[in-house]
Amino acid sequence: MTERIKLAFATGSDDLIATLLEKMAALFPDVPLYLVSEFPPPGAGVPWIRWYPAKDVSENMARVAAATAGKDVVLAGIILQPRMPYWAMRWAAARRWPWRLIVFNENLDHFMLRPRSLPVMAKHFWWRTKNFVRWETRPGGTAYTIVWRLLHPRAFLRPIAYWMARVSGAVAFGSVVRMLGSRGPLPDGRGSESHGHGAESRDWDDRLRSAEAVQTVSLDLGEQQRALEGNQAVVSQDSGDGLPAGITVVIPSRNGRQLLERLFESLLPQAPEEIIVVDNGSSDGTADWLRGLGISFDCSKEPLSFAAAVNRGIARARYSRTCLLNNDMVLEPGFFGALLKPFDREPELFAVTAQILFPENVRREETGKAMYHRSKTGEFPVWCETPIGGEDGTWVLYGSGGCTLYDTLKLRALGGMGEQYTPAYVEDLDIGWRAWRRGWPTVFAAGARVLHLHRSTTSKYYTAEELAGALERNYARFAAGSNSRVIWREALDRLNLLAARQEPVKAAERALFGAWWEPWRQPQAAEGDDSPLALCGGAVAVFPGLAATGRRRVLIAAPYLPFPLSHGGAVRMFNLMREGFKDFDQILLVFVAELAAPAAELLAICNEIVLVRREGSHLLPSSARPDVVEEHDRPEFRAALAATLRKWRPDIVQLEFTQMGVYADACRPAKTILVEHDITFDLYYQLLQDKEDYDTRRQYGNWLMFE
Template identity: 25%
Template sequence: MAQRGLRGTLARIAQEFQQRPEQDATWQLEALDAPFAPFAVPCSEMPRVSVIVPIHGKLAYTVACLRSIARHGATAPFEVIVVDDASPDHSAVTLAQIDGLRLLRNERNLGFIGSCNAGAAAARGEYLLFLNNDTQVTPGWLDRLLDCFAEEPGCGIAGSRLAYPDGRLQEAGGLVYADGSAWNYGRFEQRDDPRFLYRRDADYVSGAALMIEATLFHDVGGFDRRYAPAYCEDMDLAFAARAAGRRVIYQPESLVVHCEGISSGLDPFAGVKQCQIANRATFADKWQAALQRQPAPRTPVETAIHHERWPHILIVDALTPDAARDSGSLRLLNIMQLLRELGWRVSFMADNRAATHDEIVQLGRVGAHALCKPWSPSLVTWLRREGATLDAVMLCRHYVAAPNLDLVRRLAPQATVLFDTVDLHFLREQRAAEHTGNNTLARQAELSRHRELALIQACDITLVVSPVEHALLARELPQARIELLSNVHEVYGRGAGFTARSGLVFVGGFNHPPNEDAVRWLVSEIFPRIHAQRPDIALHLIGEIPEAARLSLVTPGVQIHGRVADLTPWMESCRIALAPLRYGAGVKGKVNMAMSHGLPVVATGIAAEGMQLHDGDEILLADDAEGFATAVLRLHDDETLWQHLSERGLDNVREHFSFEAARAALHRVLPLPANTGDNLR
């Protein structure tokens, strides 16, 4: 074990002494040589988080760190505690001039561990965030760590993505091998590689930027003093948290720039740094039993980081989901979040392998690894390498599933294959053909029908979003396994009441033909009837609308907003949501979304299909322009009816389209494999 540990140490030394480029030009870091002038850091009297910064000299780095905190702040209330560990310079005198800072001074040098424990003892926050003084924070540094405790079941510790000042990645969570040796995952890689941009469980996270529940920290005895003055204490704390049944989460959205080695140097055979080797032996001895479950030292890193054997699912869809683009994206992102909560490791690939940085971050937020250009190979190459790790594959939409099903069966034969219809394309196309009288579209619908039914027969499980579609397929293919997994929405609840609201809202982009037809019918035939009687009522159109189409939609009272990042302002300020769809299939996310905010809906029968909605109870329904306009005007001025529909709409989402309903469906469809351990500890 000593030889293997030495090899790892020498490899680390070689890396640390590599020639490094200059500071990344994209960083906006605080200058180390800037003259000191007094400033203030945020300081709450009732902090939720206590930021603890231990220091021993190196004043310039400490000031730069505190300036970055002052610059970026946080939404959550926090305090900053600097523990001066008998600094040999004039740090205490200078730092005393920073307003809002809680400055503690050790009477004698206690080392890193002693200083952290002293800061924790004085902290008032529910959470402790240990932060090295040779770091600089970036926007979201604190709030995104806090998210993990709200969004990750059993989270006890959360750690940041660490990068060098030159822009290279320093750490994306730590890995511990069976001999007690450790490795910083992603070291010297590109910091925006999607491999390092998704939340995941880690063996440990660096104490350079580590958040932990204060009660958990005290329950496990804080940083273990046997590692004094420093090194391996963060690994030990993580193992203690895991032994207490808590998870350690790597959070890539909290990015912290870490100079590394400023306080203790880089030479492992000199100064405090030499404790690294001795403390590793101490760590291995203390956690001997737990280390038996860690990967062997020669295990490749990409394999070792998944050693806990979460079952692995690959999801392939036409495009990378974007919650601001369409309801199908929101549904898929929420499904991925639930899969991870249920103990699954999730990888995602778009059929075109394209993904924007924002889309990669959205996937990472729900714990999904984006496989995209230029970072990942083609599906066939990836499956050749990773197919044996897959327990399930979900292929979305018939035109994505059809060309890839045989490939999946061949390269991942052990995987359960799910076909997610999203909605039955042939049913939507049939209805569009009937609505328009288009014979070409009718022939296309029949072709789609044969393809979709063939896929359903060839796959292990088929997912549909609507009870109507479930019943249709049960009649067509009684031998196939069809499961209902509908839209998934958070129930936000009603914000503003009836009198504080005004106007109508339609949500839907022209990239979906039923939406384009609905908008044109709404603007040309429905809204003119409303505007003639109530010119004070505005109509808000939200969604991707081409410029040429916008010109044809400009009429009095119509406000075209296009695509927006957040629907909440309209969901909380408009009085009625509209869904005048004349054809389509599946379940309509625009209806779910409005009802999840307590916003009443007027819709056509097609728009309400398969949603367990009843006219006059949860919704108002009308299928002709005159009746639709009449229903809108009636609801707009009837507070009692509005209140009733608002309450009943919220009940409908809770019962049929909530996370709880979807979680139960997924648990039924994808139970954890028998060889899976307690992934959530």
């Protein structure tokens, strides 16, 4: 005799599921009840058929069919609850068992699709219609919103502005019109990207000629320091890229003599080769004071934006590295050494940014570890993560314009800081992103530490409202010139969200209304993908180990840490690495559940460890690949792998476990070795011999094809 069963489809909120099971258990009490749901049953004793919301309906229903094969479904219950995203599950149940469907509302009243249920159905739909009308005619409802906007026509401006900007960006990013914003090569022969527009944008040819013609006091402070110590003057060696090796420090300052005095106490002892202060509309005697000290300066009678001020210094820089410093910084000893070190390891590096500290009892508003975060709540998309102990060299989206060391020629090749960003904010993000699009990374140097006194010059001359407006406007300009549809769309979504609040954020509203024209005004960054957003999204952290020895290099890509030795796979990996350490330099790139300092036992056998946080999820799409492979194919890991390959150029990439084979093609030109602990499809075959199961058989087929 065919077994009879009941199916409860969990298509309501969690608080209703237990009651749904009670209600359905009372119907035909002798018939077993099964639960079809995204999550396990609230209590024991109910067989569970899992439903994966991100997978195709056909795959989910095949799972249900396999679990109910040979059984007669006498009831299939669903919940019709408003604003619960389970319509695919509801329709699947209705199509498969239309005459055995039992429908519950959120009060757990129910009816079936029977003629005798027509009065109950009519009552239900009338009740639902009244609720719908009530919802739609109150604030928040679509009908209410449309009527309100018709009575207040200005309210249509926000959605119109939003969609105009969306369309404008979509057209501009794929248009040759963006080429109108580009300029010819700079004097060093490299291509340039124009950042300014209108009267603010001066050609770099003019900048360099102007800098050569300026008659100001200039003194090599490094040579002066050595002369004072009685040593011979040391001539800087050429860096190999057209400028002598050394550091030019550029400090913009406006009426900041007292701050400069404090800064110089920590700066001068570290003896950078050149210091240029851009005296920016000061009236406190800064220029005369600097002249007395013999420090090079560039004086502007009129106040300049931050970008325009530092560009004057960048144009005059004589050395291969340029450090931009705010005047309210205090440097810790070893500051420049820590900033220079990463350039030796990674030739294509664009910038190295310092770790920013704040005085005691002052909230740490920035750290230097700048990351991109995707938020749906209106938060600013770029913020600083707190560094992890031992972390150093992690890739960041950009370097703070107040404490970052740049490659001078690359900085000039990009056209310097964007002078459209007035009076300040976002220009450092813009230049960092443009560099990433050229393949020039920025990294975080934890050992280069500065104390930020945070006595902002801008707040002295602009109101909080003006600065908030500048931030929103400038970020919109950056997004428009990013040549990234992701950045542009998310920037617009955020502005739209802030402008749509009951009390609109005025700065966001103004930026949104002006956004439609920005993609056509802003010169576009180079073509490229958005992998830097994944790499610099807070999921990747770098930890240096032993110094490289020059031996052949092996990059090990693993799904979990080899230490501690918590299971057989870790033991095997660790022993293999411990033996490999005797003959090779080793870099470990590995998935972790949480970012934390690696064990000393691993750091003792690796030159570098790169951790990638992997957040587990059951929301995997339908795929011909095994679920484990889908779980480990992450954009963050791909981006970290590409960056690590570029940095270390390993001879061999050792892929640990079969699922990591998905990265084999990305490892070229390095040779790849796949280290398997199990032949996975054979394992699934053995499981099927013991017990037939839909998911096991599907994974067996996927593994067979993948391996």
